[in-house]
Amino acid sequence: MKDSTIISLKDINVSFDGEVIINNISLDIMDEEFITFLGPSGCGKTTTLRIIGGFLEPDSGDLFYEGNRINGTPPHKRNINTVFQKYALFPHLNVFDNVAFGLKLKKLPKAEIKKKVKYMLSVVDLKGYDKRSVSQLSGGQQQRVAIARALVCDPDVLLLDEPLGALDLKLRKDMQIELKRIQKMTKKTFVYVTHDQEEALTMSDRVVVMNNGVIEQIGTPTDIYNEPSNAFVADFIGEANILNATMIEDYKVNILGTEFKCTDAGFGKNTPVDVVIRPEDILVVPVENGIISGKVVNTVFKGVHYEMEVKCKNCTLLIHSTVSQSVGETIGMYVTPDNIHIMRKLFPTPYNEFEAVVSYSDEEENTTTIIIEGKEVEIKDRYFEKDAKLNIILPPTGIYIAGDGVGQIDDVYIESVIWKGEYNEIIVESDERKWLMHSAQDEQVATYAPICFDFKDAVITLKDDAEGENEV
């Protein structure tokens, strides 16, 4: 990896049919580095790759290649080659002609083409496969032909779009090492897209974690794993206990009602934060030596270690330990301060606060109907006059995912789902804003679902009424 930038993205935006796919992304890609875009499906990683490849023009923003703006340059004029998701080998050509495709277009002499193709086939371990038809090859071999076909053109940058997705586990592990070897040998910049966090950690010099069209974090695999910038990254990379906590003051954090020492500072006093503790960082100790204690509820042998679920207050913690503990036993737990990682909350407030106007109300029935994003939503057991402006504070428990067709707001985007030890903390995005909700159920990130509101525990005040006399 060199210090010079080869590709630079500046304030890139992309939307399809009014839906934001890439939200103001800026990124510098270094020469000769192996950089990976990691994120759940639909996070915008493949779209970003297609912009670099020239298959898609951003709605706004600039793309620079070695300092020159290359927006609008067609793919065949960029010195960038792509390994496509399903390889996209030409079925009417054999292995040799597939690999030679780019060189023939460059009108190189025949002898040179032959030499280069033979060499590249040996690099990807396919010596002697020249005359085979591509349809006779296995997935792994097709994969390697696709890599050879792209690399033989001697691009400065190679884009790889989930190239190992179709392979089985064993082959995938081999290919990961193989790809890294090829990258080191050829000294090319590899831009890799995957949703597999392990793949990203294994191969990359740097990882770009993406979600919902934005970059959540850029860093080395170690940084991303040990110092995740927020709960989404912590949850997406590896296994983690992510818990709600309060920063008491610098270097002191309250987790599960107990004060822990930590090494983070600068969050302010009594600030709600997320903490992440990796399962291997919770040490099992005798109860009297532990900072907190809990009861083992489940133990699974995983080969290298035991995976234990430990109930601590209402919260279930995940612990990896080489020593087995029997179910039902009470154990003490200890975490060293540098293994507690503090992060800012994903959602700015611990509740949902919004304004709404009363569209209809019924004094006898004691109900009020407000408009949320163009939809009428009824609030039971509260009465406010028509056209009154309301300020509503709705706790996360006041929103739930509804069944199809019965939601009060349809098709909200599930942006993140994070298990907080006792419930899932879910952030969903509707047309106009984001909502925080808690749910015992697991939901699939990057999908759409309808939501419903329950105003039972909401705090509702008239907007111009600072005294809040209508509070319940």
Next chain:
Amino acid sequence: MKSKKLALPYILWMLVFVLVPLGMVVAFAIRDDGGRFTFEFISKAWGYRDVFLHSLWVALLSTTICLLLAYPLSYIISRAKARTQRTVIMLVMVPMWMNFLLRIYAWVVLLSKNGPLDSILGLFGVHVPLIGNTGAVVLGMVYEFLPFMILPLYTVMGKIDKSLIEAAQDLGSNGLKVFSKVVLPLSVPGIVSGVTMVFVPTASTFLVSQYLGGTDDIMIGDVIEKVFQTDRHTGSALSLCLMVIILLFIIVMNRFGDEEAVGV
């Protein structure tokens, strides 16, 4: 095996309605009424060689025009949105719901002297015979058989993976190279079946030339129809010759297709 038993009715059907009549055509062509072997009828058929040549010429011309019209159209359709694709393919098929003869009659009316087209051209001072020539026959053929060219081409082109085109661009092809190196070779199977499906019926069809062509435009299909009414033997000999020519054509086309698909 069970599957073989199930195939029995079809085998029987083929035997009775395809192979037996074919055998009868051959028998009529090479035997006289007394049952003796003779070349008399084949040599009579040879006398119609000019008509054969003219038919093949018209078929070749119509097929070429169909291919030139259908190829770009199919490519454009296959690249359009799914909804547009369905609509255009529908429109291509709609004329086929109407009777073959009716569609030819429509052209007779359109092209006839003092008909709509003639009158419009007359306004610009153009007076040419629109009907009763080879051009009108070819026009009728193209109109009749264009869908048979579009459908196989569209099917094959729709199957070309979009990422193959992107891969070709990625490896340095401009639009023209993408076409010549990827789209064209991959659409050869569609060209072969389209050409076969248009050439074979245009070479053998009848009535079109009777309605739209002039006296010189008589085609082999019409000759066979006429001759059969009076002389089954010569009619069979003519049919046999036509079949052999078409068979040869199909063999050549398939050979060409195979080579294209493997080589390039």
